[in-house]
Amino acid sequence: MMDKKKILDEGLLELYLTGELSEELTNAVEEVLENDKSLKEHFDALESDFEQMGMEQAIVPPNVVKSRLKNIVGQKKTNWLPLGIAASFALVFGLSSFWLYEKWQDAEQNLNTLQIQTSELERKVNNLESDFRLTSNRLESINNPDVTPLVLYGNNKAPNGKVIAYINHKSQMVLVNPKGLPRLPNDKTYQMWSDVNGEMINMGVVPTDKELVTLKYIENAESLNLTIEPAGGSEHPTVEELVSNIII
Incomplete structure (x- = not known):
């Protein structure tokens, strides 16, 4: 069975969560998750964090924008209602645009962070594969009957x-x-x-x-x-x- 420390140190849980592990490593991680309660709890928390991060990227207009629109329209006199409504919509549009820009900035920053983390995980996997191939080749050399x-x-x-x-x-x-x-x-x-x-x-x-x-x-x-x-x-x-x- 794969070592728990190896799974944590090499970020295999994150790769398993994002579906980037080979079939062999996936089976190995799942076996440990089934038998290690503390590791399973850690994985569940990690999975929850990923789901929360996805929810945070959803852009839904805030209630304050709707409230401000209703208040501004309700305060206008009948004789200048069209002009007041137009101005109100302009104000609300400005507030909404600023809010959307802020959310877009946050989403872009989170995306950059995920890309960096993904690149780091890919680097670790590549290093592991390279080390595994090197070790396998050397073990074959050692076990050669001519040695x-x-x-x-x-x-x-x-x-x-x-x-x-x-x-x-x-x-x-x-x-x-x-x-x-x-x-x-x-x-x-x-x-x-x-x-x-x-x-x-x-x-x-x-x-x-x-x-x-x-x-x-x-x-x-x-x-x-x-x-x-x-x-x-x-x-x-x-x-x-x-x-x-x-x-x-």
Whole structure:
């Protein structure tokens, strides 16, 4: 079942309400709504707000316009009644025009707000779809039978640290899951190196805020070596900052 927090954080209720979700996401949201009373109450309140906003856009002339027209016409003398009525209608028309202009301004502002919200929701959906496709592709790459997983355990510089490298020599792909590594200060980063005939070759930096990181594949690598380097990475490894290594 889909997570309630995910639904709220990513605005899926609003998209569900406006009919902009895919069939799969619609079914997932409906399932959570059926089983989560607090989320259903939140959705009902959101739906009520949308209905109220729609009602506010309806332009109905106010009663004060009708009342003023009756009072003005009733006060006129018979001998100048046509002129008085014309003037009264002119006054009422002016008041009505001003009122309608104000309502039009409010409606335009509400429309702009809805357009902004819709654009933001579309952006979030596009990002979710992009992330989903990227994650799916990477998961397929990891589960490939040609992939060899390697676990690098941290030394005393990264106690209890662990990073998993997935290597596919056939497609020359290297993916790394760094979530098991301790976070570093902002001025430091992890960096992976391949040892080829005693020469350390840079494979790329390894940020810890991502689920999977794509690194450069190095042919004929004999081992993988993880070091701590200044932010942005180094051209040569800082040997004394070696965190972990493993023979391939």
